[in-house]
Amino acid sequence: MAFYLLLVLILLVPSSNAEWPPSPGYFPSRKFRSMSFYQGFRNLWGPQHQSVDQNALTIWLDSTSGSGFKSIRPFRSGYFGASIKLQTGYTAGVITAFYLSNNEAHPGFHDEVDIEFLGTTFGKPYTLQTNVYIRGSGDGKIIGREMKFHLWFDPTKDFHHYAILWSPKDIIFLVDDIPIRRYPRKSATTFPLRPMWLYGSIWDASSWATEDGKYKADYRYQPFVGQYSNFKASGCSAYSPQRCRPVSASPYRSGRLSGQQYSAMKWVRSHYMVYNYCRDNKRDHSLTPECWG
DSSP states (O other): OHHHHHHHHHHHSOOTTTTSOOOOSOOGGGTSOOBOHHHHEEEEEOGGGEEEETTEEEEEEOSSOOEEEEESSOEEEEEEEEEEEOOOSOOTTEEEEEEEEOTTTSTTSOOEEEEEEEOOOTTOOOEEEEEEEOTTTTSSSOOOOOEEEOOSSOTTTSOEEEEEEEOSSEEEEEETTEEEEEEEOOOGGGSOOSOBEEEEEEEEOTTTTTTTTTSOOOGGGOOEEEEEEEEEEEEEETTSOTTOOOOOSSSSTTOOOOHHHHHHHHHHHHHHEEEEGGGOTTSOTTSOGGGTO
């Protein structure tokens, strides 16, 4: 009897992990093979601010330069992920990024899908910014589609897996296999359809990164370091035959998220989303028809 009473108490007492999202029930990062840095990428800029050790990449920013890398192949769809560990302490003004883009192929008229970690000040959490640019909306006149989140863990203490699933139907952003955002294709004008490369970088974005530029990069705390490992880039490259089928981040071949995945995403959005461009009354939503269409 004592055992059953104890069991009842355990079930009734709130879990210490109550602030952890519910399981998505499906773990796409386990479905795609990891690769070493040199299997899939090359340095793009700042080579002296980059090192590779046992397939883990470290890039850093100091007062002289940051660093960036780029995939060898362009893709027209796929699953793109990496395990990333961020720097602790004062990192205001610093962006650590993992993203898809074709800005070199289409300068001034490019597409981009971003995961960006916005640096912070002492005692405040990082902000994870997701963003989508279509056909030059990030060039000159900015038409961003930002959604920002805090995280339910400390991203400076360990590596966590961040990923983008890009298919012809939608874009899904995932953190540790939990979908946090789904951006559906509602029209060809609001969705990236041209091949993109996979990038990563660390750079100084003091003009806007932290509280709209209130706090700048302070190089007394340099170097600012980003660590990447467990790289994944699987899908249809730009050179694949047309019969190549887009990969899925769900239990369904169609790519449709499961009910359990939607529940986990809803939980994250209700607890940790801190900005949604569609709810920003200062924005001109005639430029973002997907918000109301």
